[in-house]
Amino acid sequence: xxxxxxxxxxxxxxxxxxxxxFWMIMLPMILLGFNYYMQGRALQVQVALVGxxxxxxxxxxxxxxxxxxxxxxxxxxxxxxxxxxxxxGSINGxxxxxxxxxxxxxxxxxxxxxxxxxxxxxxxxxLNQQLAEKQLSQLAENPADILTPxxxxxxxxxxxxxxxxxxxxxxLFVIMGIMTAMSLGQQSLSVEKDRNTLVSLRKxxxxxxxxxxxxxxxxxxxxxxxxxxIVAMILLLMPEQFLRDPVFYLILVxxxxxxxxxxxxxxxxxxxxxxxxxxxFMLTLPAMFLASMPVSLPVWAExxxxxxxxxxxxxxxxxxxxxxxxxxxAAVIYLLLxxxxxxxxxxxxxxxxx
Amino acid sequence: MKAIITDSLSKVFISKVGSNLAVxxxxxxxxxxxxxxxxxxxxxGKTTTFMLLNAxxxxxxxxxxxxGNDLVKNRSKIRPLTGLLTENLRLYSELTVEETLDFFAxxxxxxAPVQELLKRFDMSEWRKQLIGKLSTGMRxxxxxxxxxxHRPKLLFLDEPFSGLDPIAMQGxxxxxxxLMDVTEITVVIASHNLKELAEICDQVGxxxxxxxxxxxxxxxxxxxxxxxxHLRLLIDKPAAGLGHIAEFIEPNMIDVINTPQRLNMVLHLxxxxxxxxxxxxxxxxxxxxIYQQIYQEVGR
Numbered sequence: 001x002x003x004x005x006x007x008x009x010x011x012x013x014x015x016x017x018x019x020x021x022f023w024m025i026m027l028p029m030i031l032l033g034f035n036y037y038m039q040g041r042a043l044q045v046q047v048a049l050v051g052x053x054x055x056x057x058x059x060x061x062x063x064x065x066x067x068x069x070x071x072x073x074x075x076x077x078x079x080x081x082x083x084x085x086x087x088x089g090s091i092n093g094x095x096x097x098x099x100x101x102x103x104x105x106x107x108x109x110x111x112x113x114x115x116x117x118x119x120x121x122x123x124x125x126x127l128n129q130q131l132a133e134k135q136l137s138q139l140a141e142n143p144a145d146i147l148t149p150x151x152x153x154x155x156x157x158x159x160x161x162x163x164x165x166x167x168x169x170x171x172l173f174v175i176m177g178i179m180t181a182m183s184l185g186q187q188s189l190s191v192e193k194d195r196n197t198l199v200s201l202r203k204x205x206x207x208x209x210x211x212x213x214x215x216x217x218x219x220x221x222x223x224x225x226x227x228x229x230i231v232a233m234i235l236l237l238m239p240e241q242f243l244r245d246p247v248f249y250l251i252l253v254x255x256x257x258x259x260x261x262x263x264x265x266x267x268x269x270x271x272x273x274x275x276x277x278x279x280x281f282m283l284t285l286p287a288m289f290l291a292s293m294p295v296s297l298p299v300w301a302e303x304x305x306x307x308x309x310x311x312x313x314x315x316x317x318x319x320x321x322x323x324x325x326x327x328x329x330a331a332v333i334y335l336l337l338x339x340x341x342x343x344x345x346x347x348x349x350x351x352x353x354x
Numbered sequence: 355m356k357a358i359i360t361d362s363l364s365k366v367f368i369s370k371v372g373s374n375l376a377v378x379x380x381x382x383x384x385x386x387x388x389x390x391x392x393x394x395x396x397x398x399g400k401t402t403t404f405m406l407l408n409a410x411x412x413x414x415x416x417x418x419x420x421x422g423n424d425l426v427k428n429r430s431k432i433r434p435l436t437g438l439l440t441e442n443l444r445l446y447s448e449l450t451v452e453e454t455l456d457f458f459a460x461x462x463x464x465x466a467p468v469q470e471l472l473k474r475f476d477m478s479e480w481r482k483q484l485i486g487k488l489s490t491g492m493r494x495x496x497x498x499x500x501x502x503x504h505r506p507k508l509l510f511l512d513e514p515f516s517g518l519d520p521i522a523m524q525g526x527x528x529x530x531x532x533l534m535d536v537t538e539i540t541v542v543i544a545s546h547n548l549k550e551l552a553e554i555c556d557q558v559g560x561x562x563x564x565x566x567x568x569x570x571x572x573x574x575x576x577x578x579x580x581x582x583x584h585l586r587l588l589i590d591k592p593a594a595g596l597g598h599i600a601e602f603i604e605p606n607m608i609d610v611i612n613t614p615q616r617l618n619m620v621l622h623l624x625x626x627x628x629x630x631x632x633x634x635x636x637x638x639x640x641x642x643x644i645y646q647q648i649y650q651e652v653g654r
Contacts, residue, residue, distance in 0.1 A: 005460040009446070016448035195444040200500070203408055203438050204461040205430075 003210040006201065010188055010218030024222070028176060028230040044071040045116045047106075048082040048094035055097045055127075055150075062123045070115060092116045101151040108154075117154055124152045173321075174291035174314045176230055177255040179284045181223035182310075185263020186280055188215040189350075190273040202351065209347040212264055216343055219260045227252065242321060251320055251327050254335040255313035259284075261339035261346075262309065268346035287314040306331075309338040356419070357508055357540035358384040358407065363416035363425075364564075365402055376402040378564040380416065384540060384557065386507075389530065391551035392544040393645055394561035400544040401441065403561070404510045407542075408438045421507050434462060437506035441513040443497045447486025451477060451496055454485055455503055462504035471499060475529065491522030495529060502533065508540050509533070515547040523547075527554050552641035560648055568648050572641070579648060581639040583612040588633040589624065596623055612636065 015021065049056050056076075063072040075091065082094035086105060092113045093106030102124050107113035127150060189212075192198040201211055235243055242248045262283065270276035287310040305311040312331050319325040363380040366373050377399045384390045394400050405411040407420060409429040418425035420432045445454055452468060459466035472478045475495060485493060494514060502509050511530075515523050527550065533539055545551055551558060552572065559569035568575055576582065592605040599619050600610040610620050624631065 002461055002463060005457065009449070009457050012453075013446055013448040195446070196440045196442050197445065199405075199410065199438065199440045200443070200458070201461070202410060203433055203436070204458075205434060205463065206461065 002204070002206055003214040006206065006211065006214040007218050010215065011221055014184070014218070014222045021225075024180065024226045025229050027180070028172070028226045029233065044073070045093075045112050045119070046073045046075060046091045047116050047120070048075040048077040048085065048091050049097060050077060050079045050082050050094055051097040052099055053097075054099070055102070058127060059095075059097075059120070059123060062126070063119075066119065070119065072116070072119060093120075095120060101153065103153040103155060105155050121152055121154070124150055172230065173227075173252060174255070174317055175288055176226050177223075177252055177317070178259045178287050178310050178313060180226050181219065181256045181259035182263035182266070182280055182284055184219040184222045185216065185260040185265075186267040186270075186276045187263075187273060188219045189264060189267030189346075190270060190276055193267075194272050198350075207347075208350040209344075212268060212343050212346040212350060215267075216260055216264050219263060220257060223256050223260060227256065247326060248320065250332065251313075251316050254332045254339075255317065258309050258313060258335040258339040258342075261342035265342040265346040265349070268349045283308070283310045287311055290314040291318050309335060355386040356383055357386040357388075357421055358382060358418065358542075360407075360418040360425075361416055363403075363406060363418050364414050365399075365406055365411060366414045375564050377406065377413075380564075380566050382559065382566055382569060384542065386540050387534065387538055388556040389534065389541045389543065389554055391555035391558040392542060392561060393546070393548060393551065393558060393641075394544075395649070398561040399564040400561055401512055402564075404438065404512055404542075404544060407508075408436050408510060409433050410438075434504060435507050437501040437504065437509040439497050439501040439509075439511045439514060441516070445485045445493065445497060445500065447484060450482050450484055451488070452481040454496060454500055458500040458503045464504045466503045468503075471503075475499065475532075489522075490517045491519070491525060494518060494522070494526060498526075498529065502537075502539070505537065507538065508542070511541065511543045511545075513545055514543060515545055515550050523550055530554060548641040548645055558641070560645060562649060572644075575644060575648075576639060579644065581644055581647075583639055584637040585610050585612045585617065586635040586637060587620070587624075587631050588635075590630045590632055593624055593627055593629050595627075596620060599623075609637075612638075 049059065056074075060074055063074055066072055077085065077094070079094075079096065082091065082105075085091045086094060086107070089107075093104055093116045096103040096105070102120070104117055104120055106117045108117060131150075189198070192201060202208065206214075231243060263280065266276045266279050270279070286308075290305060290311055291314040302315075305315045313335055316327045316331045316335075320327060360380050360382045363377060363382075364375070365377040366375050368374075380399075380403060382403075392400050392403070402411065406413055407418065407425070409420075409425060409432040412429075413426065421435055423431050423435070425432060446457075449457065451472065455466065455468045455471070459468065469478070469481075472481050477492070477495065480488065480492060485496065488496065494517075498509075498511065498514065501511075514526060514530075518526060530541055530543075531554070534541065543551060543555065555572075557569070557571050558575070560567050568578075570578070586603065587608050587610065589606050589608065593608070596602075596608060599616055600608040603609050608620070610616055
C-alpha cells in the first residue's frame, strides 16, 4: 500500500505539470494533424474502369456528384494496364465492368483503396435501386423486359503494397509508445535524483523494488494519456479498422510497458535527467526510423531488430499495421519479459553505491 | 543514554578508477537529546557518514549502535528511527505544503497531525501553497518537517543553513530548538556555517579526510587544544600591578583570560585601587578559529 502512496504522488505531479501535460496531449494532436493532412491527400482516389462501356457514363456522372471530401478520378485503361498500375500503386483500384456484374480490385489495406471500394459499392447499390424502380414501372407494360440487377464483387488486390497512411500510423504509435513512455519512465526517477528526494524515498519503509515498480506504473499510466488521446482522435476523425482489433492494443500495451521499464532502468542507472537522454535517444530513434521504413529489411537488419526490445516493438507494430500480420507471440513475450527484467535490474541499481 | 555509538566505522567506495576511503575508523559518540554539529571541508566524509548512520549505505568495516540497534544487523529497524534532510533537497514543486507532509506521513504509515504542525510553525496560511512558490526559508522548514514527520528519534540535517538569509537562519535555529523542546530527539547537523553551529550545538566534531579528528563540547575542545576566551575591561583610570595577570591594550583597557581564577585576581586588584569597571567585552574564541587551527594541525 505504501508503494501506492508513491504511485499516487507521481501521477498527481505529472497531472499538475502543465507544460508536460500540454506536450503530452499536443504532440499526438500535431502528429495526427499531419497524418490527417496526409490522409486528405490520399483521398484523391484514382480508379480505372475497364470492360463494358455501358456503365461508364453512369459511374462518371455519379462520381462528379460526390462532395469535395473525395476527389475521385476515373481513368479509361485496358485491364492489363490497370493491373500493372495497381501493382505500382499509381491507382487505388480498378473496376472490371460486365453487363450484369461489377468486380472491383483494390488495395484494401490502403485508405484510398478502401474508400474507393466503399464509394463504388454504394454507386452499384444505387444503380440497382434505380433498376428495381424501373422494373416495377415496366413490369405492367412489358413483363418480358425485366432488367437484372448488377452483382457486386470485391477482390482485395495488392495488400502488401505500401500504404502511406499506415506508415504514418505505425511511426506515430511507436513514437507515442516508445518515446513518450521511455521518457516518462526515465524522468520518474531522474527527477527524484535531481531534486535529491530519492534519498528520502529510499530512507522510507519502501524497498528499492517497490520504488521502481511504483515508478513504472505511474509512468505507464501517464503514457496512456497521449495514447488515449490519439486513439480517441483517430476514432473521431477517421474510423480505422485496426483500432477495433484487440491485438492492436495488446501490441501497444506490450510496447508501452517495455519502453516505460527501459526508461525506469535508464533513470535508475544514470545520475540525472541529462545523462540519460542520450542513451534514451539511442534506443528510440532507430525504433522510430524502423517504424516508418517503407521497404522490407535485409536479413542482417531483421536479426538486429529481433534482439533490441525497442526495435522488436517497432517491427511488431509495423508488421501489424502495414501487412496485417498477427504479432509473433514470442515477440510479445520477449517485450514483456525484457520489461520485467529491466524493472528488476533497476531495483538493484537504485541502491548501488557510488 | 547514547543515541549514536560508532566503533571504527569505515566506508570504502570501489569504482573503475580505484578505491576511495570516504570514512575511516569513525569513533563517534553522541548523547541523546543533544544537538551535535559535524564540520569538515567538502569531501571530508560528512555526507557519507550521514548515509551510513541512516542505513542507506553498508559500512565496509566497523560497527555502530543507533539508539541501541546494530547498524549492520538491524538496517530496516533503524531507517524509521531516523530522519534525514539531504543537502539541496528541493521537494516536489507540484505539490502543496500540506500534500507534501501528507505524502511523507503516508509513506511512513503514520497519522501525522499535519494541520497542528503547520499551525505550530506559523505555516497554516501556506498550507495550500505549492512548494515551487515558497521562499527558500519556508521550503527549508517544510523539508525539515517532512524529514521528521514520522517522529524520528534521530534527525540528521545536511547543510540546513545553506541559501538562508540571517533571519531565516535564526528562524531555523528556533525551529530546531523548538523540536528539541517538544520531542525527544537528537539532532546531528553537518554544516559549513560554523557560526550557526556554535550558536546551536551542544557538541561538535571535525572530520578531515574521512576521519573524525576532534569531537566533544566546545569547552572540552577549547581546553584540549589550549583555546581560551578573553575579557576586555574598560576601566575609569589606569591601574597598576596587573602586568603579570592581564595585558594593557590601552591605558584604560585591559585584556584578561576568562578563567574564574584570573578574573578574581584582577577584580580584587582593581577594587584595592578603587578602580571602577565601565564596560566588559567578552572575546570568545570563535569556532572558525578553532576549526581552522585544528584542521591545519591535526592529521598533517
